[in-house]
Amino acid sequence: MTKIIWATLVALFCYLGSANAAVQVVATYGWIGDLVQQIGQDRVSVSVLAQPSFDPHFVPPKPSLAVKLRNADLLVINGGQLEIGWLPPVLRQAANARIQPNSEGFLDLSSFVTLSNPRPHATRADGDVHPDGNPHYVFNPDNMSALAYGVAHRLCQLDKASCGFYEQSLARFDERWQAAKIRWQAKLAPLKGQHLVQYHESFDDLAHWLGMTVVANIEPVPGVPPSASHLEKLLKRLADQQVAMIVQEHFRDKEATEWLAKQRQVKWQVLPSDVGATEKSKDLFSWFDEIVDRLAP
Ligand SMILES: [Zn+2]
Structure with missing residues (x-):
């Protein structure tokens, strides 16, 4: 007792x-x-x-x-x-x-x-x-x-x-x-010097860290989704640009990104924009692991 x-x-x-x-x-x-x-x-x-x-x-x-x-x-x-x-x-x-x-x-x-x-x-x-x-x-x-x-x-x-x-x-x-x-930098080293298109300005600082150049955002201005005519214009504007990859956050509609990637025949990728956004990104480390895996060539 x-x-x-x-x-x-x-x-x-x-x-x-x-x-x-x-x-x-x-x-x-x-x-x-x-x-x-x-x-x-x-x-x-x-x-x-x-x-x-x-x-x-x-x-x-x-x-x-x-x-x-x-x-x-x-x-x-x-x-x-x-x-x-x-x-x-x-x-x-x-x-x-x-x-x-x-x-x-x-x-x-x-x-x-x-x-x-x-x-x-x-x-x-x-x-x-x-x-x-x-x-x-x-x-x-x-x-x-x-x-x-x-x-x-x-x-x-x-x-x-x-x-x-x-x-x-x-x-x-x-x-x-x-x-x-x-570890992450070694895995993504081949991306250095390459050109990136992003949906929103979310990945400016990521691109900078990797030595990539952001050549365009899909949004005409932040917070405004692109119209079909804006996308056509963007495609023309990018005609003589090298583009290695197009990225967007996980919570957005994927149609515009997919369309542009198809027209340019380049890789496109959805990146989790917060810890917990995907099953794999359980904490800061696994979140960046997933981002790096998705970007890796
Ligand atoms: Zn923002």
């Missing part, structure tokens, strides 16, 4: 211990959730707002999202205005003072990297552009170390007793990431 009571007490203490120790983190996207999980491990409890199967620019701002934010200690966002269309009302609705912008419980990961191609003078006619620069910076694996550092540093501020733990965890993560980068 005493044994059972002890076992129950120990179990209860373990449960209370982990519940108390965990920093409650909400991430806007799956890849951010996984980054926080990799660094925080059992010291954090992470939930994600956007479903990876949807377009990250347009997340349905359902009431359940505000509920997730209500008790959060930390909100981690992509930034660069990627969430501008859906997060602000959700954040207001959550009415959680700890995670409002400029507070300790709010972390904008775009502040740790330099965004490519800022367009401060963009107007509505330029489409759904991001004036701060391209927010799809996660596709450049060279950015990940700075992002991981940013997460570890903030977790340490919020949970000082675990600083040493987060530091070690960061070092382990970074070592694995650097090794993976060498």
Whole structure:
């Protein structure tokens, strides 16, 4: 009997211990959730707002999202205005003072990297552009170390007793990431110098990392799907260009990409745009493994 009571007490203490120790983190996207999980491990409890199967620019701002934010200690966002269309009302609705912008419980990961191609003078006619620069910076694996550092540093501020733990965890993560980068770069080395067409500007930073040149976007302007006549014009414009490959994100209609690839007789590929978007992309590492496998010649 005493044994059972002890076992129950120990179990209860373990449960209370982990519940108390965990920093409650909400991430806007799956890849951010996984980054926080990799660094925080059992010291954090992470939930994600956007479903990876949807377009990250347009997340349905359902009431359940505000509920997730209500008790959060930390909100981690992509930034660069990627969430501008859906997060602000959700954040207001959550009415959680700890995670409002400029507070300790709010972390904008775009502040740790330099965004490519800022367009401060963009107007509505330029489409759904991001004036701060391209927010799809996660596709450049060279950015990940700075992002991981940013997460570890903030977790340490919020949970000082675990600083040493987060530091070690960061070092382990970074070592694995650097090794993976060498593997990915070796596999995709033949793509260097080749020309790429993409549907949306999502893969600018990936192309840059690989030494590829983006020669065209299928969208006439960001956020606007191409018409049949736009596609005909694009095909003509590309007539004297080399194109090695056409890529698009997994959540888009594939018709335009497929049509253009057929006309040009080039390879086309759908890339998962977030962790969790496909069965194989379970975490940051397997996500990039899948992207690399799909791009590999
Ligand atoms: Zn975009």
